[in-house]
Amino acid sequence: MKIIYHCYGGTHSSVTAAAAHLGLLPDDRPPQTEELLAVPFFDTKEKNDHGDITIMGIDQYGNEICFVGQRGKPHLLENIVNSLAEHFAIPGDQFKLVNVMYKVNLSMKVGGTFSRRFRWINSGRPLVAWGTAKAYGQILKLVNFVKARELR
Amino acid sequence: MSKIIFYNDTGFPYSVIAAAIRSGLLPKDRLPEKHELLGVLKRCGIGKGDATVFNLGNCLAMWSRGxxxxxxxxxxxxxxxxxxxxxxxxxxxxxxTFLLGAGVLLSKFPGLRVLGHQLIHRAVNSVYRKLLETASEKSI
Structure with a gap:
């Protein structure tokens, strides 16, 4: 199965969720800034990467863990993916879309905008990392829920 | 045979018309009659588009706004x-186009629907030849 985490830019919350799913981030405490910045693709994707579903890795059950940015339009992503699956005979149990966008806090939004849109990386990146650490509990809860459902 | 997916992001289902031409649901040798055009458009909707992919015979079509x-x-x-x-x-x-936008808007009001459809038909007819060329290209 392909599990696709998605958020606005596909570079902070969805990447964090995918990394948590793959065990690249701790599951018992919020990550340090250095740990977050060491996650592949964290705070690196640009606007022209939006929509490009990227595989981060394969979990212990053989699921491909992916992430993507959808510019705050999850319905576009969901409509395309679901209707393409229908037309190309891809079974619905072969993929799962998980919206992480609503786990994003204000610090992540502001830091992400500074870093990605305005290219103020020196001020934006620490702020978005701090915000991600704050939101990590909620993101982890969602990831654990997804994992639990996949195990059923 | 590989599927062709037509798409556009200009807020009107041009992709549906192109797919319908390619699939033979709309004529290739003349401009479509109003009822033929509306028959195709009504299958998929005339709204701004939510990127749902529709099947029109041999081809797929999707559209969105932006x-x-x-x-x-x-x-x-x-x-x-x-x-x-x-x-x-x-x-x-x-x-x-402005004419097309006006037609779509008017077609939402019951009393002005006929006028709206007339405007849509006229606006589509003005680009139909180009759409026909694109949809009929052998290279795609």
């Missing part, structure tokens, strides 16, 4: 995840 770069990438990367390569993605660059 974000065409992103929707194209979603299609390519999602199908790529499943190693599906037997399709061709064709982006249409036709713009939504």
């Amino acid at each position: 974000d065409g770069d992103m929707t194209g990438k979603i299609v390519k990367s999602f199908l790529g995840l499943f190693r599906i390569n037997d399709y061709r993605l064709v982006k249409l660059e036709y713009r939504k």
